[in-house]
Amino acid sequence: MFATMGALGLAPTAQAVGREPAFRAPTKSDFSLTGKAAAKVVVIGGGIAGLAAAYELGKAGYDCTVLEARTRTGGRNFTVRGGDSTTDTYGNTQTARFGDGQYMNAGPGRIPQWMVTLDYCRELGVPLEVFTNVNANAYIYNEQAGMKAPVRYRTAKADVYGYVAELLAKATDKGALDRQITAEDQERLLEFLKDFGDIGDSLAYTGSARRGYRTDPAAAGTPGVELGSVPSASEVFASGVGRYFSFEFEYDQAMLMFQPVGGMDRIPAALTRAIGERRIRTGAVVTDITDTAHGVTVTYTRSGRTGTIDADYCIAALPPNILAKTGHNLGPAVQSALEACKPSSAGKIALEYRSRWWETDHRIYGGITETDLDLSHIWYPSYGHHGARGTLIGYYNYGSQADAYAALSPREREARAVAQGVKIHGAKYRTELVSSFSHHWRQTPHLEAAWHSMAGGPDAPAFAPLNQAAGRVYFAGDYLSHTDAWQHGAFTSARKAVTALHTRVLA
Secondary structure (H helix, E strand, O other), X not given: XXXXXXXXXXXXXXXXXXXXXXXXXXXXXXXXXXXXOOOEEEEEOOEHHHHHHHHHHHOOOOEEEEEEOOOOOEOOXXXXXXXXXXXXXXXXXXXXXXXXXXXXXXXXXXXXXXXOHHHHHHHHOOOEEEEOOOOOOOEEEOHHHOOOOOEEHHHHHHHHXXXXXXXXXXXXHOOOOOOOXXXXXXXXXXXXXXXXXXXXXXXXXXXXXXXXEEEOOOOOOOOOEEOOOOXXXXXXXXXXXXXXXXXXXXXXOOOOEEEEOOOOOHHHHHHHHHHOHHHEEEOXXXXXXXXXXXXXXXXXXXXXXXXXXXXXXXXXXXXXXXXXXXXXXXXXXHHHHHHOOEEEOEXXXXXXXXXXXXXXXXXXXXXXXXXXXXXXXXXXXXXXXXXXXXXEEEEEEEHHHHHHHHOOOHHHHHHHXXXXXXXXXXXXXXXXXXXXXXXXXXXXXXXXXXXXXXXXXXXXXXHHHHOOOEXXXXXXXXXXXXXXXXXXXXXXXXXXXXXXXXXXXXX
């Protein structure tokens, strides 16, 4: 009724109130006035998009069956715990030896506040805790830029901001901005820069307590000893440390961020329970999708046997690179669009330690160290603080760096990652290590991608065949969103497909 009023101009539109239209989940009552009935739907792919589609359709009584090729649901939402085993496409088999309570989120590891993923956590009863995305005590180390030792994130930021403030303040003070802003605005700018860069009335950056302390302030008689040896502006800019600061301004990376308590896979586990495990067939590898005038037939293999399932509609939530290798009669335009979605590489390694030396020795509680080494990022755990053991992400890299590590054996990956990490953290990075587990998405069977690159984005004309139904087959996945590689993209894409399918059934 509200939608009809909006169409007649009797109610404000979503755009008028400054937000996107809210998703309305299908309900059984939708059918009460139409004389229609819920249809039978086969969902191909038990990742977040497929699970979300089945979950939402299930609210209205749709008869949904989910076919998932792997032995577990969740797709790229994969949390590795002790006892879990994987075999990659190179033939490397690993079994995690993590202790109790230790885990690695091999795929998504953080959730921004604005993403609908949090709404599903609330609805499904998945408890959350803070994920520390930016930590002033973490390090930056750019060896290729000539840095001899890592510096704290806070120290690097203080130096970059200080010198930038000094240079801009001096330019302002000498009248270089007279043609750009008024004299009054220049005074306001100077006042801002004095505080922004901690340069004071002298307009010169000489370092301050923002850089950190060699000896922390304590009781009376111990005022603290500030870090000395402030590098020159040239040295700071040459180090390249400033390239990382924009990260925390990104809309999808700004704090606060969250993670499910106990591992990211708590989300697909909750979706699986809500759908009903009897409706999900794991180990079912889809080999063919046949669209007809009256329904869809999906052929799959499971435990060495071939099976088929007939349904009124299908939601294809496989990764596009996998769907492109699956037999179908959906037409050349669909096939071309699928092939135009280019898979990307990413990998992580979890390093489990017998002590949480980064907390005791470095005072680092969560957060990320940035580096130009092929590790790219080191993540410190945002859970289990002050526990006996801890597991950090020893590398999280992409593209050619991930491919280079993937080509190594798991033992070689560990050795290479540890050798690089020692440059930042010293000997304990090696001597306290008890186990490791590495995972690479391009080498993961039935997925073979971390995310996808689509020229022009998902709304480009080339991908139009995937943004609408191909006969009775709909498509869903984070690749069909503007937040590719985030669960938010999978959820919102699934909602779009569900809405289109449900509208069609009601009509």
